[in-house]
Amino acid sequence: xxxxxxxxxxxxxxxxxxxxxxxxxxxxxxxxxxxxxxxxxxxxxxxxxxxxxxxxxxxxxxxxxxxxxxxxxxxxxxxxxxxxxxxxxxxxxxxxxxxxxxxxxxxxxxxxxxxxxxxxxxxxxxxxxxxxxxxxxxxxxxxxxxxxxxxxxxxxxxxxxxxxxxxxxxxxxxxxxxxxxxxxxxxxxxxxxxxxxxxxxxxxxxxxxxxxxxxxxxxxxxxxxxxxxxxxxxxxxxxxxxxxxxxxxxxxxxxxxxxxxxxxxxxxxxxxxxxxxxxxxxxxxxxxxxxxxxxxxxxxxxxxxxxxxxxxxxxxxxxxxxxxxxxxxxxxxxxxxxxxxxxxxxxxxxxxxxxxxxxxxxxxxxxxxxxxxxxxxxxxxxxxxxxxxxxxxxxxxxxxxxxxxxxxxxxxxxxxxxxxxxxxxxxxxxxxxxxxxxxxxxxxxxxxxxxxxxxxxxxxxxxxxxxxxxxxxxxxxxxxxxxxxxxxxxxxxxx
Amino acid sequence: xxxxxxxxxxxxxxxxxxxxxxxxxxxxxxxxxxxxxxxxxxxxxxxxxxxxxxxxxxxxxxxxxxxxxxxxxxxxxxxxxxxxxxxxxxxxxxxxxxxxxxxxxxxxxxxxxxxxxxxxxxxxxxxxxxxxxxxxxxxxxxxxxxxxxxxxxxxxxxxxxxxxxxxxxxxxxxxxxxxxxxxxxxxxxxxxxxxxxxxxxxxxxxxxxxxxxxxxxxxxxxxxxxxxxxxxxxxxxxxxxxxxxxxxxxxxxxxxxxxxxxxxxxxxxxxxxxxxxxxxxxxxxxxxxxxxxxxxxxxxxxxxxxxxxxxxxxxxxxxxxxxxxxxxxxxxxxxxxxxxxxxxxxxxxxxxxxxxxxxxxxxxxxxxxxxxxxxxxxxxxxxxxxxxxxxxxxxxxxxxxxxxxx
Numbered sequence: 001x002x003x004x005x006x007x008x009x010x011x012x013x014x015x016x017x018x019x020x021x022x023x024x025x026x027x028x029x030x031x032x033x034x035x036x037x038x039x040x041x042x043x044x045x046x047x048x049x050x051x052x053x054x055x056x057x058x059x060x061x062x063x064x065x066x067x068x069x070x071x072x073x074x075x076x077x078x079x080x081x082x083x084x085x086x087x088x089x090x091x092x093x094x095x096x097x098x099x100x101x102x103x104x105x106x107x108x109x110x111x112x113x114x115x116x117x118x119x120x121x122x123x124x125x126x127x128x129x130x131x132x133x134x135x136x137x138x139x140x141x142x143x144x145x146x147x148x149x150x151x152x153x154x155x156x157x158x159x160x161x162x163x164x165x166x167x168x169x170x171x172x173x174x175x176x177x178x179x180x181x182x183x184x185x186x187x188x189x190x191x192x193x194x195x196x197x198x199x200x201x202x203x204x205x206x207x208x209x210x211x212x213x214x215x216x217x218x219x220x221x222x223x224x225x226x227x228x229x230x231x232x233x234x235x236x237x238x239x240x241x242x243x244x245x246x247x248x249x250x251x252x253x254x255x256x257x258x259x260x261x262x263x264x265x266x267x268x269x270x271x272x273x274x275x276x277x278x279x280x281x282x283x284x285x286x287x288x289x290x291x292x293x294x295x296x297x298x299x300x301x302x303x304x305x306x307x308x309x310x311x312x313x314x315x316x317x318x319x320x321x322x323x324x325x326x327x328x329x330x331x332x333x334x335x336x337x338x339x340x341x342x343x344x345x346x347x348x349x350x351x352x353x354x355x356x357x358x359x360x361x362x363x364x365x366x367x368x369x370x371x372x373x374x375x376x377x378x379x380x381x382x383x384x385x386x387x388x389x390x391x392x393x394x395x396x397x398x399x400x401x402x403x404x405x406x407x408x409x410x411x412x413x414x415x416x417x418x419x420x421x422x423x424x425x426x427x428x429x430x431x432x433x434x435x436x437x438x439x440x441x442x443x444x445x446x447x448x449x450x451x452x453x454x455x456x457x458x459x460x461x462x463x464x465x466x467x468x469x470x471x472x473x474x475x476x477x478x479x480x481x482x483x484x485x486x487x488x489x490x491x492x493x494x495x
Numbered sequence: 496x497x498x499x500x501x502x503x504x505x506x507x508x509x510x511x512x513x514x515x516x517x518x519x520x521x522x523x524x525x526x527x528x529x530x531x532x533x534x535x536x537x538x539x540x541x542x543x544x545x546x547x548x549x550x551x552x553x554x555x556x557x558x559x560x561x562x563x564x565x566x567x568x569x570x571x572x573x574x575x576x577x578x579x580x581x582x583x584x585x586x587x588x589x590x591x592x593x594x595x596x597x598x599x600x601x602x603x604x605x606x607x608x609x610x611x612x613x614x615x616x617x618x619x620x621x622x623x624x625x626x627x628x629x630x631x632x633x634x635x636x637x638x639x640x641x642x643x644x645x646x647x648x649x650x651x652x653x654x655x656x657x658x659x660x661x662x663x664x665x666x667x668x669x670x671x672x673x674x675x676x677x678x679x680x681x682x683x684x685x686x687x688x689x690x691x692x693x694x695x696x697x698x699x700x701x702x703x704x705x706x707x708x709x710x711x712x713x714x715x716x717x718x719x720x721x722x723x724x725x726x727x728x729x730x731x732x733x734x735x736x737x738x739x740x741x742x743x744x745x746x747x748x749x750x751x752x753x754x755x756x757x758x759x760x761x762x763x764x765x766x767x768x769x770x771x772x773x774x775x776x777x778x779x780x781x782x783x784x785x786x787x788x789x790x791x792x793x794x795x796x797x798x799x800x801x802x803x804x805x806x807x808x809x810x811x812x813x814x815x816x817x818x819x820x821x822x823x824x825x826x827x828x829x830x831x832x833x834x835x836x837x838x839x840x841x842x843x844x845x846x847x848x849x850x851x852x853x854x855x856x857x858x859x860x861x862x863x864x865x866x867x868x869x870x871x872x873x874x875x876x877x878x879x880x881x882x883x884x885x886x887x888x889x890x891x892x893x894x895x896x897x898x899x900x901x
Contacts, residue, residue: 114700114800137706159649166646172653173624186874192849193798195616195824198869199897200665200879201623204656208649225706248557254580254677293708294753297746353645356558386558387647425647433650440650441640448639448886449652455881467651480635480888482516492500492507493547 052093069185082154088430122153141168159208161426166384179218227292236283236316243285260384277332344393352416353425387425497541526566526602565604586613610660613780623659634887689762711739797850
């Protein structure tokens with residue numbers, strides 16, 4: 001993975017930059033010591049590491065404004081960072097960039113039950129939002145598996161998903177407003193407690209922009225009332241085709257479950273060894289379908305899901321009888337990563353999305369690839385929305401095995417694109433999938449995206465080296481190529 | 496007299512755009528021409544008529560996804576979905592009649608570029624929440640695409656969101672891919688009779704805070720309720736607050752009963768079954784009450800709890816009539832026409848709580864003279880202009896439609 005060549009000029013001015021920043025951000029909020037910087041050298045994608053130039057931990061919007069203005073004036077790059085749980089290297093430091101840690105923006109500013117929203121600072125964790133409103137029966141719907149640790153600011157940067165997004169939407173569907181600082185130091189507010197932000201939908205644009213467009217300093221999210229009840233149906237199938245067909249049939253029947261997760265045999269057995277959820281070990285595919293709502297609705301839908309599953313050849317059907325059993329059904333799936341971690345020294349978590357009907361094709365091609373590379377792969381799958389998480393098992397101590405794993409992963413993602421899917425469903429492009437962007441997008445597609453970045457950050461100071469494989473200068477991107485002279489449109493009907 | 500291009504495919508659109516670039520011309524871009532009255536009048540010299548770029552390209556009911564060419568009539572989309580007991584979940588309004596296009600429902604492209612939403616906004620979001628991907632021609636004369644056909648997708652910037660609500664000022668949409676959802680088995684509406692807008696807001700808030708998954712919460716004051724074609728709504732002499740629930744049969748019955756009990760403290764309650772429910776929410780969604788006559792119509796989005804106060808100020812300063820949707824968060828105002836459309840009074844009525852107002856219906860001269868969309872603070876307006884520039888630096892598409900001069 002090649003990162004942009006560090007600017008030696010900036011690195012040589014490190015001492016002066018530290019002095020200047022200390023004036024802008026008082027207190028012990030600047031980290032310069034190598035041992036302390038080490039804590040920031042990677043995010044959740046720990047295969048890539050780099051010590052940042054400096055880490056700055058601002059506490060107020062005014063400080064963020066001052067830092068960004070200073071960086072623009074001095075040509076210093078900035079890598080924004082929330083909790084550092086990105087699985088795609090979105091917060092990977094650069095040798096010539098300050099890492100802007102937003103962890104001290106950790107306050108819940110306002111809870112507004114009347115308007116069903118919460119105003120928070122970006123460093124508040126995803127789970128903390130739910131914790132704050134849970135006693136009144138409310139929750140924040142998107143629930144990425146890192147929800148205990150990941151920050152809501154990071155969730156916006158990555159447009160985080162989770163198990164419940166089939167029914168309740170992704171981050172982008174649950175954010176009402178933000179305050180954001182541009183690299184110019186200008187502060188903009190998008191949306192608020194009202195629905196729909198005015199003008200161009202910049203709120204939608206910055207959600208999932210991976211820290212390339214601005215630094216978010218305040219967030220308003222909508223909260224929902226918890227469903228009155230929930231039950232889970234645990235299904236075993238003799239083949240992944242039968243499991244996939246069941247998922248399709250449930251949706252075709254007009255049912256949108258609160259959660260619908262599928263696992264393959266290798267994943268199921270790893271989970272069973274670890275947490276004993278009672279999954280059928282002999283099944284080739286296990287499906288958990290959760291129905292939520294009033295009890296009368298849940299009972300009614302559970303019956304229908306059971307009938308659909310039997311029609312599609314389920315070899316085992318269990319329905320949770322109480323809350324304890326429902327949680328037990330989920331415990332295995334929730335521990336997918338640590339379970340797989342126990343059967344392999346290392347694993348690499350992929351994140352493609354495919355049209356759901358392509359599942360059997362993709363699984364069988366993946367099995368061939370697994371043989372070809374000599375690496376095992378365990379599959380967990382947000383089945384309702386086609387988001388695959390193949391976990392490639394490897395041992396980083398074997399020379400060359402990481403590289404082989406990355407090649408295997410890249411082949412899987414190319415396969416996802418080939419069947420009509422995408423490179424990443426919820427983990428982000430970051431550095432991990434950056435060089436695969438051309439398999440999904442043309443040069444013109446990517447240039448148009450980068451022109452949008454230029455509108456926010458003309459000097460390309462925010463998070464360079466992420467998402468886009470080729471860095472173009474904004475001036476070069478701005479040119480319009482007019483085909484003047486010979487006009488070549490004889491075919492268009494004109495009146 | 497300008498040129499009138501009627502391309503039939505993306506390559507012909509591209510040719511037309513390259514012609515405009517070479518000749519320094521600008522296009523009024525349209526499909527069904529039902530929303531020409533929405534936004535500021537454009538300063539375009541020529542027409543880019545997309546009506547021939549039409550047809551459903553892909554529909555997979557089991558995957559809840561559809562792709563269609565930009566000017567596919569919404570009526571065709573709705574018919575195809577209905578055949579499979581599916582629908583556009585964001586409750587696409589038909590604002591054709593409001594803008595004087597009586598029998599037309601508009602196109603799928605317009606639905607997305609105007610980021611439309613009906614009463615289900617509170618539960619299911621707007622058009623922008625359902626667009627998955629698109630293919631377009633930029634004002635640079637380039638094909639480009641973004642997104643895909645799957646719901647879970649964070650690959651690159653989400654330009655689909657930018658297209659939604661851009662009023663055709665950034666690029667010409669060639670085709671769009673979007674999420675569809677099943678039609679629920681049953682729908683019921685609980686009516687609470689009463690005139691006090693604050694009580695109505697309180698009732699809607701209680702309903703929206705409940706676990707009963709409300710998919711519509713609107714309040715019609717007595718004068719507006721009287722115009723309804725649903726006799727339960729128009730028959731009384733008071734205002735009506737309407738709460739809708741949808742879903743599997745037994746669940747809807749249960750939730751409607753629970754809501755009636757919960758809302759009894761706010762006034763006498765009534766219940767509408769499926770047919771009347773559909774009729775009432777279609778009226779609310781399409782703003783049917785304000786179609787007739789020459790009133791100027793404003794659409795305001797505010798924090799739901801502020802709706803009643805804002806509406807009170809609006810009525811007082813403009814002499815107009817209002818009703819609420821979105822639990823109080825959406826206010827429709829119809830007022831006697833004025834050359835300035837009372838824009839200062841309307842925007843002052845929003846107050847400190849935040850929100851925005853759009854001059855939704857007015858004559859072209861008024862829309863040219865008055866900021867139709869909420870004026871933005873300088874840093875945001877500058878950013879919007881840089882974004883427009885990044886897609887359409889020469890101002891080929893719908894110049895002036897959203898912002899004066901650009």
